[in-house]
Amino acid sequence: MKKENTVIVALAVLAALIAATWLILVAPGLTGNEINMTRGVTQQSGDHFDLHMIVLWICVVIGIGVFTVMFTSIVLHRKSRGHEAAKFSHSTKAEIIWTIIPVLILVVIAVPATTALVRMEDASGAEMTVKITGFQWRWKYEYLDQDISFISSLDPASNAARQLESGIAPESVDNYLLDVDHPLVLPVGRKIKFLITADDVIHSWWVPALGWKRDAIPGFVNQAWTNIDEPGTYRGQCAELCGKDHGFMPIVVVALPENEFDSWVSEQLAEQGAAQ
Amino acid sequence: MSTDISYEDASEAHDEQDHGDHKPSGFLDRWLFTTNHKDIGTLYLIFSLTMFLTGGAMAMVIRAELFMPGLQLVEPDFFNQMTTMHALVMVFGAVMPAWVGFANWLIPMMIGAPDMALPRMNNWSFWILPFAFTMLLSTLFMDSGGPAAGWTLYPPLVLQTGTSFAFVVFAVHMMGVSSIMGSINIIATIFNMRAPGMRLLRMPMFVWTWLITAFLLIAVMPVLAGAVTMLLTDHFFGTNFFNAAGGGDPVMFQHIFWFFGHPEVYIMILPAFGVISEILPTFSRKPLFGYGSMVYATATIAFLSFIVWAHHMFTVGMPLQGELFFMYATMLISVPTGVKVFNWVATMWQGSMTFETPMLFAIGFVVLFTIGGLSGLMLAITAADFQYHDTYFVVAHFHYVLVPGSVFALMAATYYWLPKFTGNMYSEKWGKIHFWLSAIFVNVLFFPQHYLGLAGMPRRIPDYSPQFADFNMISSIGGFAFGLTQLLFVGVVWHCAFRSKVKATPEVWEGSRGLEWTLDSPPAYHSFNTPPEVTHNALSRAD
Numbered sequence: 001m002k003k004e005n006t007v008i009v010a011l012a013v014l015a016a017l018i019a020a021t022w023l024i025l026v027a028p029g030l031t032g033n034e035i036n037m038t039r040g041v042t043q044q045s046g047d048h049f050d051l052h053m054i055v056l057w058i059c060v061v062i063g064i065g066v067f068t069v070m071f072t073s074i075v076l077h078r079k080s081r082g083h084e085a086a087k088f089s090h091s092t093k094a095e096i097i098w099t100i101i102p103v104l105i106l107v108v109i110a111v112p113a114t115t116a117l118v119r120m121e122d123a124s125g126a127e128m129t130v131k132i133t134g135f136q137w138r139w140k141y142e143y144l145d146q147d148i149s150f151i152s153s154l155d156p157a158s159n160a161a162r163q164l165e166s167g168i169a170p171e172s173v174d175n176y177l178l179d180v181d182h183p184l185v186l187p188v189g190r191k192i193k194f195l196i197t198a199d200d201v202i203h204s205w206w207v208p209a210l211g212w213k214r215d216a217i218p219g220f221v222n223q224a225w226t227n228i229d230e231p232g233t234y235r236g237q238c239a240e241l242c243g244k245d246h247g248f249m250p251i252v253v254v255a256l257p258e259n260e261f262d263s264w265v266s267e268q269l270a271e272q273g274a275a276q
Numbered sequence: 277m278s279t280d281i282s283y284e285d286a287s288e289a290h291d292e293q294d295h296g297d298h299k300p301s302g303f304l305d306r307w308l309f310t311t312n313h314k315d316i317g318t319l320y321l322i323f324s325l326t327m328f329l330t331g332g333a334m335a336m337v338i339r340a341e342l343f344m345p346g347l348q349l350v351e352p353d354f355f356n357q358m359t360t361m362h363a364l365v366m367v368f369g370a371v372m373p374a375w376v377g378f379a380n381w382l383i384p385m386m387i388g389a390p391d392m393a394l395p396r397m398n399n400w401s402f403w404i405l406p407f408a409f410t411m412l413l414s415t416l417f418m419d420s421g422g423p424a425a426g427w428t429l430y431p432p433l434v435l436q437t438g439t440s441f442a443f444v445v446f447a448v449h450m451m452g453v454s455s456i457m458g459s460i461n462i463i464a465t466i467f468n469m470r471a472p473g474m475r476l477l478r479m480p481m482f483v484w485t486w487l488i489t490a491f492l493l494i495a496v497m498p499v500l501a502g503a504v505t506m507l508l509t510d511h512f513f514g515t516n517f518f519n520a521a522g523g524g525d526p527v528m529f530q531h532i533f534w535f536f537g538h539p540e541v542y543i544m545i546l547p548a549f550g551v552i553s554e555i556l557p558t559f560s561r562k563p564l565f566g567y568g569s570m571v572y573a574t575a576t577i578a579f580l581s582f583i584v585w586a587h588h589m590f591t592v593g594m595p596l597q598g599e600l601f602f603m604y605a606t607m608l609i610s611v612p613t614g615v616k617v618f619n620w621v622a623t624m625w626q627g628s629m630t631f632e633t634p635m636l637f638a639i640g641f642v643v644l645f646t647i648g649g650l651s652g653l654m655l656a657i658t659a660a661d662f663q664y665h666d667t668y669f670v671v672a673h674f675h676y677v678l679v680p681g682s683v684f685a686l687m688a689a690t691y692y693w694l695p696k697f698t699g700n701m702y703s704e705k706w707g708k709i710h711f712w713l714s715a716i717f718v719n720v721l722f723f724p725q726h727y728l729g730l731a732g733m734p735r736r737i738p739d740y741s742p743q744f745a746d747f748n749m750i751s752s753i754g755g756f757a758f759g760l761t762q763l764l765f766v767g768v769v770w771h772c773a774f775r776s777k778v779k780a781t782p783e784v785w786e787g788s789r790g791l792e793w794t795l796d797s798p799p800a801y802h803s804f805n806t807p808p809e810v811t812h813n814a815l816s817r818a819d
Contacts, residue, residue, distance in 0.1 A: 024723065033746050035727035037663055045663075052660045059650035066646060070621045074639070079561070079628045086626035087818035089563035098618040099611060106607045109657065114600060116659040121596045162347060162739055170345040170742055177345075177741050196593075201433040202526060204591060204666060208732045212662035215592045217527060218432060219520020222593035239591075239666040239734045241426045243433060244353040247737030 016071075018064065038208065041230045041255070045211025047116040055109055062105075120212065123225040126193035130184070134196075134203030134216035134238070137245035141184050144195075148268045154248050155179040162248060178235040183252035187261035188228045196222040201243060207236030207253050215240055228255040299801050308403070311395035312801060313380045318697075319402050320377030321690075325766070327369030327409065328683075332759050334362040339755035345742045355738035356424035357416060363427035367544065368451045369409050371678070374686050375547040376401075376458045379486050381697060383462060385792035385799065386480045388471025388808045393464035401457035408450035415440035426736060428537070429504065431518040431529050435511050445508045452497040459490035459497075471791070473810035477571070480790050480815060481564065484571050485550030488578045492539045492546075495582075500536040503529060527592050534585035542581045545677060546574060548645075548685030549616060552638050554790070555692055556620055557815060559635035560627025561787040566619040567816035573612035573619075580609045590661045599658045606656035610649065617646055632785070633707030637688035640680060640715045648676030651726070666736075669729025675722045680715070687714070687765065694772050695780035699798035702772035710768060713761040720754030789814040 039049045077083045131142040135151075142149040154162075158177050161168035170176040186192060196205055198216035205224075206213030213236075214224040236251040256264060300306045310316060337358045341349050350358070380398065384391055392398050415422040420438020423429070434441070466487050470479070479487075506517040507529070516522025518529045549570075557564045564570065586594060586602040594602075620642050629635070651673040655664055664670060687710075695701050724747035729735075733744045740748065780797035791810070795803050 033727070033743065034731035035747075037730045044659075048660050048663050051657055052654070052663065055654045055657055055660065059653060063646065063650055066617060066621060067643060070624065070639075070642065073621065073624045073627070074629065077560075077625065077627050077629055079630045083626075083628050085561040085628035087563070088565070088626070089816045089818055090566045090568070091622075094622065095566055095569050095615065095619075099615060102611050102614045106610065109653075110604065110607065113603065113657045113659060117599060117603070118596065120659055120662070121599075164347045164351055166346070168346075170739075175741070177739060201436070202430060206666075206734070208663065213591050213665060214662075217520075217592065219524075219526065220593065236732070237734050237737070241356070241430075241433065241736045243436065244351070244356065244424070246356075247352065247734075247739050 040209040040211045041228055041232065041234065042210050042226050043229075044116075044120055044226070045209060047119060048211045051112055051116050054112060058105060058109065123193050123223050126191045126225055128187075128190060129193045129195060130186070131195045131197070132205055132216065134198040134200075134205065134242070134249075136200050136243050137238075137249040139184075139203075139205070139249065139251060141182075143265075146265050146269070148265065148272065150182045152180045152182045152184065152252070154250060155181050159248070175235065177248065178237070178250050178252070180250055180252045183233070183254045185254045185256060185261065185264050186226075186228060187258045188231050188255050189258060191225060191227045194224045194226070196224060202240050203238050203242045203249070204240035205236075205251060206239040207234050207251055209234040209236075210253070213239045228253075231255050231257055309399070311391070311399050313384050313392045313395070313398065314697075314799070314801065316392075316398050316402050317377045317379075317381030320373050320380060320405075323402070323405055324370050324374035324377060325769075327365050327373070329762070329766075330413070331362050331365035331370055332762060334358045334365065335755065336759050338362065339752040341738055342740070342748050343752040344749060345740055345745050347739050350738070352738045353421060353424055356426075356736065357422040359736055360423045360426055361413070361416065364412065364423075365409070366678075367427065367540070368448075369405075371544045371682050371686070372455065373405060375486070375489070375544070376455075378482075378547070378551075378686075378689055378693070379458075379462055382693065382792060383465055383483055383486060384469070385795060385803060386483050386790055387466065387469065387474050388791050388804050388810065389465060389469035390802060390804050390807075392461050393468055394461045397457050398461055401454045401461065404450050404454040408447045408454065411443050411450070412447035415443050418443075428530075428533055429507065430533075431507060431510065431526050434507060435518075437511075441511055442508065445504045448504050449501055452501045455493050455497050459493040462486055462490040463494075471804070471807035471810050477568070478810060478813040480550075481553035481567070481570060482547065482550035485546040485553075485574055488574050489543050489546045492543050492578055492581065496536040496539045496543075499532060500540075503532045503536065527589075530589045530592060531586065534588045535582070537588065538585040539578070539581045541674075541677070542577060544682045545645075546578070548641065548682045549574060551685045551689045551692070552620060552641055553623075553815070555634050555638040555688055556623045556642075557789060558692075558785050558787045559632060559638075560624050560629050562623060562627040563818050564619075564815040565622035565625075566615075567813060569615055570619055573615045576612040577609060580605060580612070584609065587656060587658075587661070590658050591665050603656055603658040607653065610653050610656075613649055617642065617649070630786075632691075633702070633704060633711055634688045634692035636708065636711040636715075637684050637691065640711065641684045641688060644676055644680030644684065644715075644718070648673055648681055651676065664729065666734055667729035668725040668733045668735055671735045672722050672725035672729060675725070679722065680718050684714070687711075690765075690769065692785075693792075694769065695784045696792060696795075696797050696799070698773045698776075699780055699796075700772050700776035701778040701780050702768050702776065706764065706768045706771070710761060710764045713764070714758065717754045717758040717761060721751055721758050722754070724748075724751045724754075789817075 037049055037052050039046055129144045131144055133140040138151055138153040140151045157173045158179055161170055161173045196214050196216045198218045203216040204213050205216055210226045214222050232255055234253045238246055238249045341355055418440040420440045423437050423444045425434035509515040510517050510519060516524040518524045518526045520526060553564055553570055584602060584606045587606045655661055655673060691707055728744055728747050733740055782796055783793050784797060
């Protein structure tokens with residue numbers, strides 16, 4: 001096998017792998033379906049998205065490297081081409097190289113991974129606190145500073161459609177399985193601490209746009225926080241198997257500008273007062 | 277090549293084989309009371325194939341329900357029973373017994389021993405399994421239904437299972453007893469019954485990886501047994517190990533379970549590493565690259581597997597220091613795993629390769645296992661895992677390491693050694709068709725699940741928002757096609773065992789290395805009654 005041939009084959013395999021990677025990573029996006037994590041609307045979700053993309057691309061590059069060498073070998077070093085087997089069985093130098101280089105790559109990954117984690121776990125300086133309690137199969141929200149509390153369940157339209165043989169097409173329901181009767185209303189630009197627990201079995205509170213999930217465990221009070229940058233409606237689901245209706249306890253967060261949030265709080269208090 | 281001068285004493289053993297063929301005549305005597313490692317190996321393999329098809333049928337139910345949004349076929353509770361049972365059956369019924377089956381067949385022949393060290397216990401450790409799985413599967417027909425809390429059996433949810441829960445726990449106990457006895461037998465065999473000259477660092481990689489796997493099993497199966505026993509007493513006898521209201525701790529169960537569970541995933545993959553390390557040198561006609569580092573990498577992976585368990589539970593709310601420790605330890609696993617992959621590629625490099633079915637499955641393993649390994653590195657990053665955790669991204673990850681990982685390695689091992697076991701060659705044409713269909717559809721099945729997870733679809737849900745519809749449908753189509761393809765496998769094995777007219781030579785493959793290839797195909801019922809003399813490491817010697 002001539003040297004130039006080796007180079008040509010290696011380049012061809014590399015081109016094929018890059019094409020395959022493009023097909024895998026980019027083309028499905030053209031169908032209009034989301035295929036990647038989204039950046040979200042908090043500093044944490046941005047951190048986690050960036051971390052995800054860094055590690056994803058490192059993995060893609062490692063994969064392309066390994067597969068290029070492997071497929072080059074498969075093309076060139078085959079008996080049907082008359083290739084004679086070499087005799088070597090080890091090389092200490094090579095083995096040291098491919099132990100050290102992965103360690104260095106890991107160190108490069110570990111730095112941003114550690115920074116993001118330390119930031120994520122710092123809940124200090126929160127301006128308001130919401131207690132979240134998971135039940136089979138709904139969520140209870142208590143605004144500890146505002147004295148508001150309510151239960152949030154799957155909205156009735158989705159609930160009707162999701163029954164076995166309901167005859168209602170899921171596509172005909174707005175936000176099928178991702179809508180609730182009482183969304184969690186939060187202000188933007190304010191650091192909010194969550195106290196997360198459960199009353200029966202373990203649940204997990206997850207809104208992808210906020211960038212994290214945290215388990216709701218009976219007997220434990222977990223802590224997490226957010227600070228939402230943009231007003232909007234953000235949807236999520238319970239992420240820990242919690243029984244037959246695990247798939248049917250969505251989470252909806254409505255993020256309002258601070259003044260609108262304050263008037264929402266007044267409305268709620270007025271309603272609660274009227275109810276009493 | 278394998279009957280070269282270094283095995284001169286093996287040829288004496290050959291003559292001995294003719295005197296060693298005393299099969300019991302009656303069907304029950306032969307199969308129920310057997311103490312022969314080859315028969316018990318066959319029983320294990322048939323059992324595991326049966327369970328593979330059973331667990332596969334459950335996967336078909338899951339994929340059929342997920343074919344489109346809305347509930348069409350099953351109630352959510354039955355869906356949860358299917359996901360739970362699918363995992364339990366595949367892990368404990370299909371993959372683990374299949375590896376024990378290959379261990380039974382191969383380890384004595386690979387180290388030049390006449391049989392396993394503890395043949396009666398060997399019989400018992402197999403015959404427990406059909407009873408354990410009959411009991412486990414029977415819970416699906418009980419009034420309270422089968423377990424539906426996931427194979428991880430997390431309390432408090434699992435304590436809501438009805439009376440069938442006791443049967444699940446006893447079934448798990450029996451599987452554990454079987455695994456522990458099997459492991460003791462393997463360790464005793466390897467340490468006591470090696471042929472003269474078969475030093476530890478001359479052993480085939482499959483023997484090495486199984487030795488380490490057996491230690492993992494002995495270390496963690498009792499932990500699982502303890503965990504499920506505590507669940508049992510919490511459920512039926514009023515204890516409060518995991519009940520917060522009674523002073524217990526539901527998170528403690530997760531720590532205990534994953535202290536078992538993480539080594540468990542290596543129990544399923546280490547023998548696969550061994551098989552790939554046997555097959556690549558054969559079809560590359562070249563020594564295994566870096567035999568020593570392969571052994572040390574396996575041992576390192578096994579050690580690390582004990583100190584990474586909490587990466588399965590990053591979202592339970594651990595202290596920052598704990599999260600950092602488990603993140604760094606988990607990332608470290610990619611170093612010895614990387615060494616293995618690089619060594620495999622270096623084994624192929626400059627070889628003289630041919631691509632028979634075992635080689636195709638082995639190459640498929642290396643490529644697709646690497647993809648699963650790389651997504652594993654992504655999952656190790658704690659902060660990003662707060663997004664990935666419990667989504668289809670995780671489902672895609674562990675199916676990549678288990679299906680085109682462990683299962684492809686099992687297929688590779690079957691095609692590689694079946695001619696040795698049966699004395700007949702399988703149909704190369706149908707083997708290759710089986711490989712290509714499997715390799716294509718396994719990716720159609722599992723690759724889109726990465727997208728689903730990243731786009732926000734949680735795992736273990738029977739119904740989903742229409743935004744996830746397209747990729748679920750693609751995944752289901754891949755699933756049905758992959759499932760049907762495996763019926764081909766059954767056909768190829770059946771044909772090889774009972775119909776094939778092409779006889780296998782003792783070496784079977786041109787480049788095969790190791791003692792098992794010095795025996796006839798099929799080997800005599802009792803082989804190596806006289807131990808061969810071993811003078812070198814067959815895997816790492818250039819010849």
